[in-house]
Amino acid sequence: MQEDKPTGGDVNAVIQIAEEKKKQQRDSWSARLSSLAETRDKSEFAAIFEYFAPRVKSYIMRLGMPLATAEEVTQEAMLSVWRKSHLFNSAKASASTWIFTLARNQCIDRLRREKAVEYELPEEEPDPDQRDMAEHSILEERMQIAISTLPESQAQVLHLSYYEGKSHSEIAEQLGIPLGSVKSRLRLAFSKLKAHWGEEE
């Protein structure tokens, strides 16, 4: 990374290089997941497992599941990666996002003891925004950068919601703030992240 140019564009240039690097990694996970659907190659699946399973397990443990259950639910989530790989569409989501939704649904199934049927959306649904078809991995990378720049109060509610699976009311109770404040912090965080989604371009 070059930091020697004295222009104001430096930071952007550095971010672009970093984005490009990570984008390649992400693209490769998306590409590998896409090819899994066709090849049904177990060594390819093993590579995906090695990267994602420990992340999924960590996510599930943070949701409050005991260790043994977390391991079991992770196995189920990874099994659904194998079973559903033909439903993965790299134009609609990155590999991480898709696997996140599978892991989340697996947790919901486990907690409700009921299939989360409602989460599947119709495939033929018209795409609301052509920019969706653009590069998901770069958009997600921008989101990564945006997340790290959120003020602590917003990052905190985001983590409690996504990582610890707390409802907004539970977060309000835990932090001792009104429900409305929890929601407005989330809204603020989301609008900042959306700005990095590329809506402004």
Place this chain on the structure above:
Amino acid sequence: MNIRHHFDDATLMAYAAGTLPAGMALLVACHLHWCPECSHRVKQAEALGGALLDRIEPKAMSSNALNELLSRLDDDMATEVSSLVQPAILPKDVPAPLHHYIKGSLDDLPWKRLGYGVHHIDLNLGSKGTTRLLKIAPGVSVPHHTHSGNELTLILRGSYTDEVGRFSAGDVADLDGEIHHQPIVDTDQDCICLIATDSPLKFTGFMGRLVQPFIGM
């Protein structure tokens, strides 16, 4: 379908994070089947989950986990079709996720009378909060009060008007405890909506007050 009222970002984030009770998640899913705009925002909120998954500190799986799973793949070479099979005939006012529960037309349901001009069906989802279908006759108003939790309403058929505006098929009202409103069914057609809350006690109070004839429009 001309949708004018959508979900709050915070609600869609809770849906994406998987923290809504079953009934509210069902209601959100129903609207998403009709609304490209909210679907787009849900994808963004899910991408946030994906970004967080990338940032998370990994926790090692037990040493035999991969081999154990690989051996299961042998018995499992079949791919799984989408868990939601779109029914062959879907009434235009019943989104697919709701159809999964009621299996048919809104007209064939065993509606129970709740009060003057008001009928309901409890979906009995057994989750936190309540999930009901409500059928309100023309000219009937539904008194409301503030409550501590959240309440989501999705209009399936007909329309109503309240202080916030006019709500017709496809629209959602996404209310928290800070909003007072008093919806009035404003056409000569029944208004049928799906209502989900996360606070059962308050909802009972709300249901208890449903019985009130419309007085002047």
